[in-house]
Amino acid sequence: MSSIVQGPLPIPPPSVVEAVAKPEDILAQPDIGEKNEKLKLGVGNEPLVDIDPGVFDNELIKLGIYSKMDPDNREADPVYQDGDVTKGTYTGTQAALIHAYGRIERSYETYFDALQIEPTLPRYIEKDQKKELYQWSDYPTNRDGTPAQYPPHLQTIPREDQFSQQQLFNGLGLANTIVMIAKLVPDTWYGKTVNWGIGILQRVINGDPMDGTLKEIEEYNRAHRKSGTDIEQGNNIGLLPDWFSDRRFADQSFTGTNPTSIAVVPDTLLGEFIAAAKKCGYDKWAAKLPTIDPKTLFVQDARDIRRALGVEKNETLFNKEPKSDDSWGCAAVTLFQLHPTGELHPVAIVIDYKGDSLATSVTIFNQRILPSDPTEGEEKDWPWRYAKTCAQVTDFLRHEVSVHLTQAHLIEEALIVATNRTVPMEHIIYRLLSPHWYKTLSLNAAARATLVPQIIKDIVGVKPDNLYQYVRSEFESFDYVNHYIPNDLARRGFPNTTEGLAAPQYRNYAYAKNMVSMWYCIRKYVRSMLLTYYVESTADDVISNCDIIKAWYKEVQTAAHIKTxxxxxxxxxxxxxxxxxxxxxxxxxxxxxxxxNFYQVFVVAKPPCLCSKLPATLAELKKYKEADLVKALPIGRQRQWLLAAQIPWLLSFKVATERSLISFARSQWWSRKYAQTKTEKAVRDISETFHHELRLLDVQFAETSNAMSEGSIPYMVMDPDNTAVSILI
Incomplete structure (x- = not known):
């Protein structure tokens, strides 16, 4: 009989002690006053965040938004009903979209669970069986010879010969997802929000004075912002009085949604900017630019976007969807100067780069030469504010389609499929990577069926075929090795070490500083885990001769089309x-x-398109007033406004604590707390080190955020408690 070891109980940390409820808290009665306050609210004044599932079902059946299966032939395509929401409210539509998208995601999760692709309960699947399960989509062309819309991914929609999968796909109603979101967005609208927007639009049409219109939108944003489900607790940039300023505009290239593409300006492009300053009469900039160290001049460069879209270099970017209004896109190029004290300052903006040089495009220069120049005139500098809006429209497309969708979701999916087809589940590569792929395939399948074909194409200023071409182009040009963080920063003209980024001029590039530290933290963990499988002295020889690794990288390079x-x-x-x-x-x-959500839900700060034709000359742009900027924004376009605001809110839900990167490290340690074997003990110790180093980063990231220029928006999106362990949304 084993003896019982006597000893004191472990002492809980102070946070646990403080969290224990006091007797008076347990015995406290409900606050009647609070209940009476709720009683005073009418049903229309209580928030509608989601819709009751039963009400949702009844409404869709009543409206005819569903599909019917042939009970005698389950392989046959479902028959769609012709229902549609013809008129609705802004609030009700928001709630319906949230509910519908959640159901679509869950349906794909169920489908992938049944197919054993993403099983809810773990199952061991032999590699050969996985190769059958994880089928590639057709690429670069479909079987009928038409271009594939998306890069190589998991074949989700069953092919004609996959009868059992077809039955399951149809039985879950997944074919209906292809049209559901679009059908839920009304053609016309009820409600105060609509009347307010239409009122502004009518003033534009009538040529009425527009002074103060953007102030009205700011007030509306303050009174009607969404509830806090994201890491910024529902706040958005429009709540800042200087949201339109040069500072807030420039800071987004370092700490916004896309801090990944700013790069040192090429010499030839700098020469074009200098020539444009001389030609357009910006004498101060013409004299100053040649004297600035070119290593401190950076650019958000979209010159190549027309090629990537598959359009002619002088072609107007324009789209008109059946249920949307005329929409224009642009390829803005923004030049910045990075000052020694860390301020990034916009110098000039090409509102839409056409042809082969700035000489054939409209380029405007900032009237403010230095970040310290007076800011009083910024609010009413309408030509410059319009140019900054063009830059934001360009970055909306670049961020959503290239950086977010392609470089994150689609590249990762290709890696997931290739790995599952070539690497056994017990191999160290699979064991290291699989925890970071939780639910990614089902989520991506839902996004391919809904977000791009039913939302994005309706709100951007490029045609759908060009949108898909852009996705394919960005995927095929993605350089895997050059996007390793040290390589990526170096090729973009930034230091790639902690020491280099500690220089004062980089104090505000928190993304770069954090990513360097996170990269080496993850890399140390990965290498340590690999050395539980390989012996360091012989690892290179074993790896170079490993058939599994050879099959893996060849599958990624060929079938996945990630050639780099x-x-x-x-x-x-x-x-x-x-x-x-x-x-x-x-x-x-x-x-x-x-x-x-923080940067995009206030739609005028980062609109998805322009709603009026771009000025053809600098002289025309210089005459712009507030009314011209308002005409270019989707004010009064309820469908576009709602969809543009809904996407960031839908995609920004804060990571659940148990699905964070640090929770992964903690879970892996707990699962081996009492490990018995040498290897399991090593994994336990590696997990403990990983967890500790992530906690160190937690402190470091807070210090980095605090060290930014006074008044900077805190940058804690990479806090290990906020960093998701996988692509979860």
């Missing part, structure tokens, strides 16, 4: 390749996803 994936022959190369996959799934996706 490394040919892995060493421990370092394997470490970096795995680190990159975890980086994309966890910190990278978190950084480019979870701030969308």
């Amino acid at each position: 994936f490394p040919t892995i022959t060493t421990l370092d190369e394997l470490t970096d390749a795995i680190t990159m996959s975890i980086h994309i799934a966890a910190p990278f996706h978190s950084a480019v996803n979870y701030l969308q």
Whole structure:
């Protein structure tokens, strides 16, 4: 009989002690006054965040928004009913979209669970069986010869010969998801919000004075913002009195939704900006630009976007969907100067780069030469504010379609499919990567069926075919190795070490500072885990001769079409390749996803398109007033406004605590707390170190945020408690 070890109880940490309820708290009676306050509210004044499932079902059946299956032929395509929401409210539509998208995601989760692709309960599946389950979509062309819309991904919609999958797909109603979201957005609208927007639009049409219109929108934003479900607790940039300023505009290239594409200006482009300053009469900038150290001049460069979209270099970017209004896109190019004290200051903006040089485009320069110049005139500098809006429209497309959708979701999916087809579940590569792929495939399938074809295409200023071409182009041009964080920062003209980024001029580039630390933290963890499987002295030889690793990288390079994936022959190369996959799934996706609500839900700050034709000359742009900017914004366009505001809110739900990166490390440690074998003990110790180093980063990231220039928006999206362990939304 084993003896019982006597000893004192463990002492809980202070946070646990403080959380214990006091007797008076347990015995406290409900506050009647609070209940009476709720009683005073009418039903229309209580928030409608979601719709009751039963009400939702009844409404869709009543409206005819459903599909019917043939009971005698379950392989046959479902028959869609012709129902539609013809008129609705802004609030009701928001709630319906949230509910519908949640159901669509759950339906795909159920489908992938039944197919054993993403099983709810773990199942061991042999590699050959996985190869049958994880089928590639057709690429670059479909079987009928038409271009594939998306890059290589998991074949989700069953092919004609997959009868059992077809039955399941149809039985779950997944075919209905292709049209459901679009049908839920009304053609016309009821309610005060609509009347307010239409009132503004009518003033524009009538040519009435528009002074103060944007102030009205700011007031509306303060009174009608969404509830706090994101890491910013529902706040948004429009609540700041200087949301339109040069400072807030520039800071987003360092700590906004897309801090990944700003790069040192190429010499040829700098020469074009200098020539444009001389030609357009900006004498101060013409004299100043040649004297500035070119290493401190950076650019958000969208010159290549027309090529990526598959349109001619002088073609107007324009789209008109059946239920949307005329929408224009643009390829803005923004030049910044990084000052020694860390302020990034916008110098000039090409509102839409056409042709082969700035000489054929409209370029405007900032009247404020230095960040310290007076700011009183910024609010009414309408030509410059319009140019900054063009830059935001360009970045909306670039961020949503290239950075977020393609470089995060679609690249990671290709890695998931390739790995499952070539790597056994017991192999260290699979064991390292699989925790970071939780529910990603089902989530991506739902997004492909809904977000792009039913939402994005309706709100951007490019045609759907060009939108899909952009996705494919960005996927095929993605350089896997050059996007390793040290390589990425170096190629964009920034230091790639903690020491280099500690220089004062980089104090506000919190994304870069955090990512360098996170990269090496993850890399250390990955390498340590690999060394539980390999012996360091022989690892290179074993890896270079491993048939599984050869099959893996060849599958990624060929079937997945990520041609720049490394040919892995060493421990370092394997470490970096795995680190990159975890980086994309966890910190990278978190950084480019979870701030969308803060920066984009206030639609005028980052609109998805322009709603009027762009000025053809600088002289025309210089005459712009507030009315011209208002005409360019989706004010009064309820469908576009709602969808533009809904996407960031939907995608920015804060990561559940148990699905964070640090929770993963903690769980892995707990599962091996009493490990018995040498390997399991090693994994336990590695997990403890990983957890501790993530906690150190927690402190470091807070210090980095605090060290930014006074008045900066805090940057804590990469806090290890906020960083999702996988692409969860």
